[in-house]
Amino acid sequence: MANSASGDSVVDRVVRVIEAFPEGATSLQLTELADRSGLPLSSAHRLVRQLSGHGLLELGAGGTVRLGLRLWELVNRNSPTLALRQAAMPFMEDIQQVLNQNVNLAVLDGWEALFVERLSRRGSVANRARIAGRMPVHISSAGLALMAHQSRELQGQYLEQFQDPAGKVTSDVVRHLLAEAAQLGYAQLAGVVDPDTWGIAVPVMNGKRRTVAALGVVVPLAEMRLQALVPALQTAARGIGRQLGD
Numbered sequence: 111m112a113n114s115a116s117g118d119s120v121v122d123r124v125v126r127v128i129e130a131f132p133e134g135a136t137s138l139q140l141t142e143l144a145d146r147s148g149l150p151l152s153s154a155h156r157l158v159r160q161l162s163g164h165g166l167l168e169l170g171a172g173g174t175v176r177l178g179l180r181l182w183e184l185v186n187r188n189s190p191t192l193a194l195r196q197a198a199m200p201f202m203e204d205i206q207q208v209l210n211q212n213v214n215l216a217v218l219d220g221w222e223a224l225f226v227e228r229l230s231r232r233g234s235v236a237n238r239a240r241i242a243g244r245m246p247v248h249i250s251s252a253g254l255a256l257m258a259h260q261s262r263e264l265q266g267q268y269l270e271q272f273q274d275p276a277g278k279v280t281s282d283v284v285r286h287l288l289a290e291a292a293q294l295g296y297a298q299l300a301g302v303v304d305p306d307t308w309g310i311a312v313p314v315m316n317g318k319r320r321t322v323a324a325l326g327v328v329v330p331l332a333e334m335r336l337q338a339l340v341p342a343l344q345t346a347a348r349g350i351g352r353q354l355g356d
Contacts, residue, residue, distance in 0.1 A: 128181075226242075251311040
């Protein structure tokens with residue numbers, strides 16, 4: 111791939127353009143897109159026109175750039191989480207029917223929980239976990255459930271580099287949370303993201319006993335019932351694992 115004067119390749123620049131769209135935004139002005147991607151306006155304009163020709167972006171009147179339907183189609187059709195989501199959905203629907211609250215499914219990506227599916231209803235408590243949204247491991251019950259069931263080597267790497275941007279949580283605290291989640295078989299966090307909610311999550315393991323996801327719920331603190339929630343989540347997680355196989 112040809113490099114620019116700054117040394118980055120065409121692929122690098124395309125990724126920067128697509129990543130420039132912040133969460134929840136489907137359109138940007140071309141000038142803002144260039145600024146957010148760190149590209150000269152002329153380079154951003156050229157790449158947008160080329161990507162628009164493939165349906166990955168749409169260049170509208172007045173310099174408005176939108177994410178293209180072709181991009182959405184490719185991502186959803188070929189997503190590596192497609193089989194996981196399809197296997198999990200019936201079980202997530204069952205859990206939601208019983209709780210009438212938020213249910214989410216996450217995978218581990220680096221040191222973050224990446225949420226790949228979520229079910230919620232009108233009137234349910236606030237849930238900051240959005241589809242394709244991310245949360246640091248230490249502030250998400252799903253993240254803790256995922257990391258607690260990884261290899262000791264990976265956990266060691268995570269704890270070695272751990273830093274809380276807010277300066278409120280130490281690596282020793284996270285180490286304790288991971289040990290607790292591994293011992294109990296589930297992770298729980300109360301009032302970390304929202305003061306009135308409680309998050310509980312369990313690992314989803316495939317046929318080889320490898321943790322591939324975390325199934326979680328977010329419920330009001332006043333309605334927290336571990337004795338009922340945890341067995342229901344664990345039963346659903348085992349069902350998802352059987353559907354996934356090896």
